[in-house]
Amino acid sequence: MSRTAAIIGGGVIGAGWAARFLMNGWNVRVFDPSPDAARNIGEVLDNARRSLPGLSDVALPDEGTLSFSATISEAVANADWIQESVPERLATKQQAYCEIQATCPKGAVLASSTSGFKPSELQTSAARPGQIIVCHPFNPVYLLPLVEVVGGPNAEAAIVARAQDILVDLGMKPLLVRNEIDAHIADRLLEAVWREALWLVHDGVATTEEIDDAIRFGFGIRWAQMGLFETYRLAGGETGMAHFIRQFGPALAWPWSKLTDVPDLTDDLVKTIADQSDAQSGMHSIRALERIRDTNLVTVMRGLKGQNWGAGAVLNAHDMRLRSAEVETDFSQLILTLDRTVPLDWTDFNGHMNEARYLEASSKATDRFMELVGCDATYIANGGSYFTAETHIRHLNEAHAGDRLRVKTLLLNGTGKKLHVFNLIYAGDALAATVEQMLLHVSLETRKTSEPSEVIVQTLARIQKAHDNLPRPEGIARTVGQRP
Amino acid sequence: MSRTAAIIGGGVIGAGWAARFLMNGWNVRVFDPSPDAARNIGEVLDNARRSLPGLSDVALPDEGTLSFSATISEAVANADWIQESVPERLATKQQAYCEIQATCPKGAVLASSTSGFKPSELQTSAARPGQIIVCHPFNPVYLLPLVEVVGGPNAEAAIVARAQDILVDLGMKPLLVRNEIDAHIADRLLEAVWREALWLVHDGVATTEEIDDAIRFGFGIRWAQMGLFETYRLAGGETGMAHFIRQFGPALAWPWSKLTDVPDLTDDLVKTIADQSDAQSGMHSIRALERIRDTNLVTVMRGLKGQNWGAGAVLNAHDMRLRSAEVETDFSQLILTLDRTVPLDWTDFNGHMNEARYLEASSKATDRFMELVGCDATYIANGGSYFTAETHIRHLNEAHAGDRLRVKTLLLNGTGKKLHVFNLIYAGDALAATVEQMLLHVSLETRKTSEPSEVIVQTLARIQKAHDNLPRPEGIARTVGQRP
Numbered sequence: 001m002s003r004t005a006a007i008i009g010g011g012v013i014g015a016g017w018a019a020r021f022l023m024n025g026w027n028v029r030v031f032d033p034s035p036d037a038a039r040n041i042g043e044v045l046d047n048a049r050r051s052l053p054g055l056s057d058v059a060l061p062d063e064g065t066l067s068f069s070a071t072i073s074e075a076v077a078n079a080d081w082i083q084e085s086v087p088e089r090l091a092t093k094q095q096a097y098c099e100i101q102a103t104c105p106k107g108a109v110l111a112s113s114t115s116g117f118k119p120s121e122l123q124t125s126a127a128r129p130g131q132i133i134v135c136h137p138f139n140p141v142y143l144l145p146l147v148e149v150v151g152g153p154n155a156e157a158a159i160v161a162r163a164q165d166i167l168v169d170l171g172m173k174p175l176l177v178r179n180e181i182d183a184h185i186a187d188r189l190l191e192a193v194w195r196e197a198l199w200l201v202h203d204g205v206a207t208t209e210e211i212d213d214a215i216r217f218g219f220g221i222r223w224a225q226m227g228l229f230e231t232y233r234l235a236g237g238e239t240g241m242a243h244f245i246r247q248f249g250p251a252l253a254w255p256w257s258k259l260t261d262v263p264d265l266t267d268d269l270v271k272t273i274a275d276q277s278d279a280q281s282g283m284h285s286i287r288a289l290e291r292i293r294d295t296n297l298v299t300v301m302r303g304l305k306g307q308n309w310g311a312g313a314v315l316n317a318h319d320m321r322l323r324s325a326e327v328e329t330d331f332s333q334l335i336l337t338l339d340r341t342v343p344l345d346w347t348d349f350n351g352h353m354n355e356a357r358y359l360e361a362s363s364k365a366t367d368r369f370m371e372l373v374g375c376d377a378t379y380i381a382n383g384g385s386y387f388t389a390e391t392h393i394r395h396l397n398e399a400h401a402g403d404r405l406r407v408k409t410l411l412l413n414g415t416g417k418k419l420h421v422f423n424l425i426y427a428g429d430a431l432a433a434t435v436e437q438m439l440l441h442v443s444l445e446t447r448k449t450s451e452p453s454e455v456i457v458q459t460l461a462r463i464q465k466a467h468d469n470l471p472r473p474e475g476i477a478r479t480v481g482q483r484p
Numbered sequence: 485m486s487r488t489a490a491i492i493g494g495g496v497i498g499a500g501w502a503a504r505f506l507m508n509g510w511n512v513r514v515f516d517p518s519p520d521a522a523r524n525i526g527e528v529l530d531n532a533r534r535s536l537p538g539l540s541d542v543a544l545p546d547e548g549t550l551s552f553s554a555t556i557s558e559a560v561a562n563a564d565w566i567q568e569s570v571p572e573r574l575a576t577k578q579q580a581y582c583e584i585q586a587t588c589p590k591g592a593v594l595a596s597s598t599s600g601f602k603p604s605e606l607q608t609s610a611a612r613p614g615q616i617i618v619c620h621p622f623n624p625v626y627l628l629p630l631v632e633v634v635g636g637p638n639a640e641a642a643i644v645a646r647a648q649d650i651l652v653d654l655g656m657k658p659l660l661v662r663n664e665i666d667a668h669i670a671d672r673l674l675e676a677v678w679r680e681a682l683w684l685v686h687d688g689v690a691t692t693e694e695i696d697d698a699i700r701f702g703f704g705i706r707w708a709q710m711g712l713f714e715t716y717r718l719a720g721g722e723t724g725m726a727h728f729i730r731q732f733g734p735a736l737a738w739p740w741s742k743l744t745d746v747p748d749l750t751d752d753l754v755k756t757i758a759d760q761s762d763a764q765s766g767m768h769s770i771r772a773l774e775r776i777r778d779t780n781l782v783t784v785m786r787g788l789k790g791q792n793w794g795a796g797a798v799l800n801a802h803d804m805r806l807r808s809a810e811v812e813t814d815f816s817q818l819i820l821t822l823d824r825t826v827p828l829d830w831t832d833f834n835g836h837m838n839e840a841r842y843l844e845a846s847s848k849a850t851d852r853f854m855e856l857v858g859c860d861a862t863y864i865a866n867g868g869s870y871f872t873a874e875t876h877i878r879h880l881n882e883a884h885a886g887d888r889l890r891v892k893t894l895l896l897n898g899t900g901k902k903l904h905v906f907n908l909i910y911a912g913d914a915l916a917a918t919v920e921q922m923l924l925h926v927s928l929e930t931r932k933t934s935e936p937s938e939v940i941v942q943t944l945a946r947i948q949k950a951h952d953n954l955p956r957p958e959g960i961a962r963t964v965g966q967r968p
Contacts, residue, residue, distance in 0.1 A: 144701070175697050192676035192679065193676055233773070235623055303784050307829075310780070314701065359839060390878050392876045394873070477964065481897075
C-alpha cells in the first residue's frame with residue numbers, strides 16, 4: 001500500500017523531504033509556486049538518488065511517484081503526511097495551515113520544518129491546532145537521520161506518536177522534544193556556536209576557514225559518534241562527570257564567556273564572511289560541494305554502521321526492517337542472497353567498484369546463506385560458525401556506484417564440515433563477477449573445524465538436492481589464468 | 485635520529501601526548517609526581533597501541549622508549565619538545581616554566597596544553613618568554629589531529645614554525661591561531677555549546693542523552709567533514725553565503741538568543757547532570773566507552789581517508805611522509821608491497837579480520853607493485869591501468885586487529901597485457917593467506933585491454949628474470965577445494 005506525502009514549499013529542505021519520502025516508496029505531491037521549484041527538486045533528487053540507496057545494505061523499496069500540484073488543496077487531498085517548509089515567517093506558516101486544514105484528512109500528520117517556532121505559535125488560529133506539530137530535519141534531509149519532533153502542550157498524542165512511527169519507517173531518528181522551546185534543541189546549540197563564530201570573524205581573530213578547521217579536525221569528528229556530555233564524561237575519566245563539571249564548569253564564568261552579545265550584521269561583516277567563505281570553498285560549485293559532502297556523509301555513516309553505533313545503528317535497524325519485508329526465499333532455484341546498491345564509498349581510483357568490494361558483497365551474500373540454513377546470530381553466539389578457507393573470483397564486467405547489485409547463490413556441496421558455494425554477482429542485468437567459496441564449519445572456542453548442527457546438515461541436504469538439478473554456470477573450479 | 489619529548493603532567497592529555505610522540509618514534513620522559521601517573525599513562529598507551537597504528541595505511545616507526553623522571557630538570561634535559569599539561573592554574577603553570585627553563589635547551593619547543601590561557605599570560609615572569617607557546621590538543625590526543633598553535637605577540641617565530649613542522653611529523657593538523665584570545669578558537673565554540681546545554685538541562689527541557697542525540701544524529705555528523713561556515717554555504721545554496729546570513733542572521737537577535745547568562749552550578753544541577761549521564765552511559769565503564777569511542781573515531785577517519793578529505797587528507801599526507809622514508813625495494817627477492825597494522829574496522833562478527841580485507845590488503849599490495857613498475861598515479865591519469873581479472877585466495881591463519889600485516893609479492897608472469905602475481909600475506913610471522921591475481925592492462929578510455937608502456941614492459945621483464953629463480957611457494961594455480 002503506497003502512501004502519499006504532500007510537500008508544501010520545495011526549497012532545499014522541502015526537496016530533501018520529498019527525496020526521503022520518494023526513495024522510501026511514498027508518492028509525493030509538491031506545492032511550490034516558485035518557477036524554480038521543479039528544477040530545484042530535480043537537482044536535490046539527483047543528489048539523493050546518488051547517495052541514499054547505497055547507504056542501505058539492502059534494496060530500498062521502489063521509488064514512489066513525484067507530481068506537482070497547482071494548489072495546496074490538490075496537494076494535500078488524501079495525503080497521509082503534510083510537510084510544511086515555507087519561509088520562516090509565522091504569518092506565512094499560519095496562512096498555509098489554514099489552507100491545508102481546509103482540505104487535508106483530519107488524521108494526517110501536519111508537520112512543520114520550522115527551525116525556530118514553537119508548536120503553540122504555529123497552532124494559534126488554526127482550525128485543528130492539535131494536528132500541527134514540528135518535525136525539524138537537518139540538511140541534507142535525505143541522508144541525516146535526526147528529526148526533532150515537538151508537539152507542545154496542544155498536539156494530539158496520536159499525531160505525535162504516528163509521526164514518530166513514520167519517521168522511523170523513513171529510516172530517520174525522531175527525537176521527541178518533550179518541552180517546547182524556541183529553536184528546539186539542536187538549533188539552540190548551533191546558534192550558540194554561530195554567534196561565537198561571528199564574533200571571531202568580526203574581531204579578526206579567525207577566518208571562516210580557520211573556524212571550520214577548528215571544528216572538522218577536532219571536536220566535529222568526536223560529535224559524529226558521541227555528543228557533548230558523553231565526550232566530557234570521558235574527559236572526566238574515572239573521577240566521573242560531577243568531578244568534570246566542578247573542574248571545568250567555573251570557566252563558564254571566566255572572561256572567555258564575555259562575548260554573549262550579538263554582533264551587528266553590518267554590510268562590512270556580511271561581506272567579510274562571504275569573501276572568506278569564497279576563499280575557503282569557492283573552488284567548488286555548490287552542487288560539487290554538495291556531492292563531496294554527501295559522499296563524505298555516506299562514508300562516515302557507513303563506517304558507523306560497521307560499529308552499529310549512533311547513526312550507524314539507526315541505519316542497521318532500518319535495513320532490518322526493509323529486509324524483513326523481503327519475500328521468503330525459494331530454495332529450489334538459485335537463492336537471492338544479496339540485493340543492494342553499490343554505495344559511494346566502494347569505488348576506487350579506476351572509477352569503478354574496487355575488487356575487494358566484490359568479495360565484501362560475496363561475503364555478505366554467503367553470510368546471508370549461512371543465516372538461511374541456520375547459522376544465524378544465535379547459532380554463532382553459541383560457538384559455531386563457518387570460516388572461509390578458499391575463494392576464487394572472476395571479474396567479468398565493471399560495476400559502478402549506484403548500480404543495483406544482486407547476488408545469487410548456488411550450493412555446490414554442503415556435506416560434513418564443508419560449505420562450497422558459487423555466488424553470481426549481477427550489476428544491473430550484467431553478470432559482473434562470479435565468486436566460488438569453500439567454507440569450513442568451526443568451533444569458535446577451539447578455532448578448529450567441527451561438525452555443524454543437525455538442523456544445518458538437513459537444511460543443506462535439502463537445498464543441495466534441489467541445486468544438484470540446476471545447470472552448472474561457467475567458471476566453476478577454475479585456476480587463475482586458465483584458458484576458458 | 486630519535487628525538488626526545490618531555491611530558492610535564494601525565495593526566496589524560498599528557499598521557500595522550502606521550503602516546504602520540506612514542507608511537508611516532510620519539511623517546512618520551514614523563515614527569516608527574518602523582519602515584520597514579522604510571523598506571524594512567526600505561527592505560528592510555530594501551531588504548532593508543534590498540535587504535536593508532538591501524539589508522540595508518542603504512543607501518544609506523546618503531547615505538548620510542550618511555551621513562552619516568554623524578555624531577556622536571558631530569559625530564560627536560562636535552563629534550564627537543566617539552567609539553568606542559570599541568571592543572572589549569574596560571575601560577576602552577578608559571579612555576580613549572582621557571583623550573584623547566586632552568587634546565588631545558590633554549591631551542592626546544594616549550595608548549596602548553598592549556599585550553600584557556602593566552603601565551604602572553606603564560607609567558608609573564610618567564611626567563612625566556614619567547615620560548616613558551618600554546619599547543620592545545622583534543623582528546624584523545626593520539627587520534628584527533630587538531631592542535632591549536634598560539635604564539636601571541638611575544639613568541640619566537642622560529643619556535644612557532646618548528647612546533648608546526650614537528651606536529652605535522654606527528655601526523656597532526658596544526659592550526660595557527662594568529663591572534664591570541666582566551667580559550668583560543670575551538671574551546672570558545674565548545675563553551676558556547678556547553679553553556680547552552682547546561683541551560684537546557686537546568687530548565688528541564690532536555691536530558692544529557694537527548695542533547696547528545698541532537699548532536700550525534702544531526703550536525704555532529706556534518707561537522708566530522710565540513711565546519712559551520714562550509715555547511716551553511718550549502719544551506720544557502722546557489723543564492724550564496726551573503727544571502728544565507730541575511731536570511732538567518734536576524735534569528736540571533738530573537739528570543740532564542742536570550743539564554744546567554746551562566747547557570748549557577750549548584751549541587752542540584754551537578755547531581756542532575758551526573759545522574760543523567762549515568763543513565764545515558766553508565767552501562768559502559770570509562771575504559772570500555774573509550775574503546776568504543778576510539779574504534780568509532782578510527783572508523784570515521786579511515787572513511788574520510790578514502791575520500792582524501794578533512795582529517796582523512798591529513799592522515800593520507802602522513803602516510804605518504806612515512807612511506808617515503810621506507811627503504812627502496814630490492815627487486816631480486818620477493819618484494820615487500822604492504823606493511824601495515826590491521827585496523828580496528830577490519831574485523832567482523834567472527835572476531836577476526838574479515839575475508840574481504842585480505843583482498844583489500846592484497847589489492848593495495850598489487851597497487852604498490854604496479855606503482856613500482858611504473859603504473860603510478862601519473863600513468864593512470866594518462867589513461868592506462870591494470871584491472872584485476874581473476875583472483876584466488878587461500879586462508880591459512882587468522883589475523884586480528886592490531887596484527888602487523890606484511891605482503892610480499894612474487895611476479896609469476898609480466899609479459900604482454902598480463903600481470904600475474906602471487907601475494908603472500910603475513911600476520912606477524914605467520915603466513916595468513918596467499919592471493920594469486922591475474923591483472924590485465926587496460927585503456928581507461930576504451931575500458932578494453934591494451935599494451936602497457938615500454939617502461940612497464942622492461943621493468944616487469946627485469947623483475948621476472950630475477951623472480952623466475954626464486955622457489956615457488958605452495959598454493960599456486962589451485963582450484964577451490966582441490967586437495968593439497
